[in-house]
Amino acid sequence: MTRDPQTITLIGAGLNGPLLALGLVNRGFEVEIYERRPDMRQVRQSAGRSINLALSTRGIHALTQAGLWNDMRRIIIPMKGRMMHSLTSELAFQPYGKNEGEVINSISRSALNIALMDAAEAAGVTIFFQQRCTGIDLRSGALHLRDEQTGEESIHETEVVIGCDGSASAIRNEMLKLNRFNFSQQYLDYGYKELTIPAAPDGKHPMETNALHIWPRGSYMLIALPNTDGTFACILFLPFEGPDSFAHLTTPASLQDFFQSSFPDAVPLMPNLTGNFFDNPTGAMVTIKCAPWHFEGRTLLLGDAAHAIVPFFGQGINCGFEDCTCLLGLLDRHGADWSRVFRDFEEARKVNTDAIADLAVENFVEMRDLVADPRFLFRKKVELALEAKYPRLFVPKYAMVTFHRIPYAVALERGRKQDQMLSELCDPIERIEDLNWGRAEQLIRSQLTPLELAA
Numbered sequence: 001m002t003r004d005p006q007t008i009t010l011i012g013a014g015l016n017g018p019l020l021a022l023g024l025v026n027r028g029f030e031v032e033i034y035e036r037r038p039d040m041r042q043v044r045q046s047a048g049r050s051i052n053l054a055l056s057t058r059g060i061h062a063l064t065q066a067g068l069w070n071d072m073r074r075i076i077i078p079m080k081g082r083m084m085h086s087l088t089s090e091l092a093f094q095p096y097g098k099n100e101g102e103v104i105n106s107i108s109r110s111a112l113n114i115a116l117m118d119a120a121e122a123a124g125v126t127i128f129f130q131q132r133c134t135g136i137d138l139r140s141g142a143l144h145l146r147d148e149q150t151g152e153e154s155i156h157e158t159e160v161v162i163g164c165d166g167s168a169s170a171i172r173n174e175m176l177k178l179n180r181f182n183f184s185q186q187y188l189d190y191g192y193k194e195l196t197i198p199a200a201p202d203g204k205h206p207m208e209t210n211a212l213h214i215w216p217r218g219s220y221m222l223i224a225l226p227n228t229d230g231t232f233a234c235i236l237f238l239p240f241e242g243p244d245s246f247a248h249l250t251t252p253a254s255l256q257d258f259f260q261s262s263f264p265d266a267v268p269l270m271p272n273l274t275g276n277f278f279d280n281p282t283g284a285m286v287t288i289k290c291a292p293w294h295f296e297g298r299t300l301l302l303g304d305a306a307h308a309i310v311p312f313f314g315q316g317i318n319c320g321f322e323d324c325t326c327l328l329g330l331l332d333r334h335g336a337d338w339s340r341v342f343r344d345f346e347e348a349r350k351v352n353t354d355a356i357a358d359l360a361v362e363n364f365v366e367m368r369d370l371v372a373d374p375r376f377l378f379r380k381k382v383e384l385a386l387e388a389k390y391p392r393l394f395v396p397k398y399a400m401v402t403f404h405r406i407p408y409a410v411a412l413e414r415g416r417k418q419d420q421m422l423s424e425l426c427d428p429i430e431r432i433e434d435l436n437w438g439r440a441e442q443l444i445r446s447q448l449t450p451l452e453l454a455a
């Protein structure tokens, strides 16, 4: 039975679900969300779920369109660059962009999630908590739910379902049963652990506030992102197995030894290290690619459900929010012609989400290893100099991804060309004064076309 206005059912009230719901309700649809977890505004979150996210231009654009960004400024901390901590506790600051405006923004995942749910509910979205989707009949739209409190099972008729249920999507699991559904998942050999640096006794941040702190150690790293309450949310990225790995950190003594030798200046800032480490789960990181993302104009995957990526470019949610921008734009163009909207959505996004998936894996090497390498830092300097001279032609890869809304596939392709140019220009020299500007001009003008950089 078709209702009027049409009801759109979303699975998952994580980050993408409520933002998309808000956009849909503002376009005249009824929207309901089924979320398997309890309402985080009522129940304390379980340990190890407090990761901070780096919000950048694509995410900010979507939040601005939803009318939410201005209010969110209260709960973000701009990070102007990476603060590298060496083994001998020396600090080196490397700006992210060419000017003060090119920053990324630290935000607590739960604060962002709460702000999005509040806004969606205020606009008329209904969120049903502790309702786990256990399956869906893709042809009839019968959605199978289980009440996580009572264990009661129910079936709910739906018209259009959008799976915003993250990297382990139940909706995608149903699509896997379809003929010729493509699916790949690639786990990293690395895990991650959330840790905390408390505020200083005066309530302030015990390290530089406006930076993403990073302890790059070749095959592993620690990072710390500032919170508005003076604390830092840290993540340790470490191989699961091998010499320096989670497998070896089994006792408080081995943990303290490892931190003392690898991150000596972090140890005095982490009085709860042992408790944090052994209480919090070790997370895995996966890249998921699949296709098609939609079925018969009734069901669609969006966000991590369609394309989970590893976190090293800080783009997971920026990319998911860009999905929302794209889908809502297509709805504005085509109206509720869902088959067409879903088809065009996948066509526009898939090539780009595949690209950011690859870029994110590549950036892991940069973060854990190269950022401490003087040659890498020199290339970064040259990149910024080239960008200053050719602002629409040579935009560093990091900037294309983070500070612009240039399609990710374009950023990947141009980034690879630019990497080759940088190798040719930088390898023979030690000082920026010796840069062969004539050759740079030749390479850039012959290989790069001007970019459209509108915000």
Ligand SMILES: Cc1cc2nc3c(=O)[nH]c(=O)nc-3n(C[C@H](O)[C@H](O)[C@H](O)COP(=O)(O)OP(=O)(O)OC[C@H]3O[C@@H](n4cnc5c(N)ncnc54)[C@H](O)[C@@H]3O)c2cc1C
Pocket: 011, 012, 013, 014, 015, 016, 017, 034, 035, 036, 037, 051, 052, 053, 054, 055, 131, 132, 133, 134, 164, 165, 166, 167, 168, 169, 170, 192, 235, 283, 302, 303, 304, 305, 311, 313, 314, 315, 316, 317, 318, 319, 320
């Ligand atoms: C360590 C780490 C660091 C990261 N850092 C960044 C960063 O700096 N910047 C960035 O942009 N991104 C980052 N990300 C990625 C970002 O967290 C994800 O891309 C984003 O959360 C995806 O949003 P989503 O709404 O698609 O999925 P999720 O946020 O995972 O939400 C899915 C929701 O669906 C619910 N759900 C799942 N299954 C069911 C079911 N069967 N029935 C009902 N509900 C269900 C879940 O409970 C959850 O609430 C990071 C990720 C990790 C792991």
